[in-house]
Amino acid sequence: MSVRTRVKICGITRPEDAEKAVELGADAIGLVFCDASPRAVDIREARAVVAAVPAFVSVVGLFVDPKPGQVEVALEALHLDTLQFHGNESPELCRYYERRYVKAVPMGGGVDPHDYVASYPDASGFLFDSHRVGERGGRGEAFDHGAIPGGEVRGLTVAGGLTPDNVADVIRRVRPFAVDVSSGVEARPGEKDRERLARFIAEVERGDRDS
Numbered sequence: 001m002s003v004r005t006r007v008k009i010c011g012i013t014r015p016e017d018a019e020k021a022v023e024l025g026a027d028a029i030g031l032v033f034c035d036a037s038p039r040a041v042d043i044r045e046a047r048a049v050v051a052a053v054p055a056f057v058s059v060v061g062l063f064v065d066p067k068p069g070q071v072e073v074a075l076e077a078l079h080l081d082t083l084q085f086h087g088n089e090s091p092e093l094c095r096y097y098e099r100r101y102v103k104a105v106p107m108g109g110g111v112d113p114h115d116y117v118a119s120y121p122d123a124s125g126f127l128f129d130s131h132r133v134g135e136r137g138g139r140g141e142a143f144d145h146g147a148i149p150g151g152e153v154r155g156l157t158v159a160g161g162l163t164p165d166n167v168a169d170v171i172r173r174v175r176p177f178a179v180d181v182s183s184g185v186e187a188r189p190g191e192k193d194r195e196r197l198a199r200f201i202a203e204v205e206r207g208d209r210d211s
Contacts, residue, residue, distance in 0.1 A: 003177070004208055005171050005176060005177070005178060005179060005204050005207065005208050006027040006028065006177060006178035006179075007025065007026050007027050007028070007178065007179060007181075007200075007201055007204055008026070008027065008028040008029070008030055008058075008060065008157070008178055008179070008180040008181070009021040009026045009028070009029050009030065009181060009182070009185065009192065009197065010029070010030030010032065010039075010060075010062065010159075010180055010181065010182040011030060011032050011037070011039030011182035011183070011186075011189075011190060012029045012030060012031060012039075012041075012049050012192070013039055013041050013045060013049070013190040013191070014048075014049065014190075014191065014192075015048050015049050015051065015052035016052075017049075017191065017192040018049050018052040018053050019052050020192060020194050020197055021192065021197060022052075022053060022054060022057050024194075024197050024198050024201050025201045026057065026197075026201070027057065027058065027178070028057065028058035028059070028060055028081075028082075028178075029049070029053060029057065029058075029059060029060070030060045030061075030062050030084065030180070030182070031046050031049060031050075031059065031060070031061050031062065031078075031080075032062045033046075033061055033062060033063050033066070033070065033074055034062065034063065034064040034086075036064075037064075038189035038190055039182065039189060039190045043073065043074065043077045043078070046061075046074070046077075046078055047077065047078060050078055050079060058081040058082060059078070059079060059080055059081050059082075060080065060081065060082045060083070060084050060102070061074055061075075061078070061080040061082075061083055061084065062084040062086055063083065063084070063085055063086065063087070063089075064085075064086045064087040065087035065088055065089060066087075066089075071083065071097055072097075075097065075099070080099070081100070082099070082100045082101065082102060082124065083097060083099050083100070083101040083102070084101065084102045084103075084104065084127065085101060085102070085103050085104065086104040086127075086129075087104075089103075091119055091120050091121075091122070094120065094122075094123065095122055100124040101123055101124060102123065102124060102125040102126065102127050102155065102157065103120045103123045103125075103126055103127070104126075104127045104128075104129050104159075105117065105126050105127065105128045105129065106129065107128050107129060107130055107143040107144070107147060107148070107160070108130050108143060113128070113147065113148065113149050114149045117149060117153060123154065123155075124154065124155055125154055125155020125156070125157055125177070125178070126153055126154065126155060126156060126157065127157040127158075127159050127180055128143075128145075128148050128156070128157065128158055128159065128160070129143075129159045129160040130142060130143040130159075130160035130161060142160055142161030142162075142166075143160050143161070145158065145170060145173060145174050148174060155177050155178065156174075156176045156177045156178075157176055157177060157178040157179065157180050158170055158174055158176045158178075158179050158180070159179070159180035159181070159182075161184070162179055162180070162181045162184050162200075163181075163184035163185075163196075163200070164184070164185070164196060164199035164200045164202075164203050165203075167179055167181070167184075167200060167203045167204055167207060168203040168204070168206045168207035168210065169207070170207070171204060171207030171208060171211060172207055172210055172211050175211060179204060181200055184196070184200065185197045185200050
């Protein structure tokens with residue numbers, strides 16, 4: 001029996017978008033704490049989003065080379081189930097907060113993904129995205145999924161350029177634990193489109209059925 005692919009909707013900036021995503025079947029929502037992103041939220045905005053998320057749906061806080069104290073402030077103010085590190089954070093920094101964390105793997109070049117995964121032995125998952133080393137990702141660009149390391153990768157998550165039009169095919173080819181989408185289900189940066197969300201989740205289910 002195949003395992004259902006989990007769905008994370010990232011870059012949530014509004015409570016109503018969190019509610020839409022959960023109603024349609026999302027397993028997790030992502031909050032972006034990176035000022036350079038058009039989907040960044042501050043603590044006040046994040047609180048409003050978290051308040052709209054019911055029990056048993058995970059809240060993920062995404063950080064890119066966080067400033068000193070930034071993660072601690074978010075953890076004190078919010079209930080974050082998982083941390084996601086999307087920059088050049090060292091394994092030591094990622095484990096410092098003593099929380100489950102996901103490490104983004106830059107598949108745009110500059111690292112060997114096998115070695116990169118091996119260097120974070122205590123990560124709860126790895127998110128394969130299209131950015132290069134030193135970039136922050138979140139641009140909606142795809143990458144060669146054939147370059148994802150073979151074998152068992154904890155919590156293997158595919159991101160980067162996913163849309164309702166291609167996610168089923170990605171699931172059939174990669175068989176990930178989860179998929180992560182942001183711009184592919186938006187009406188504009190930071191504003192999710194209900195129809196695209198519904199289509200995306202329906203296509204994830206179709207990919208699972210066909211796998």
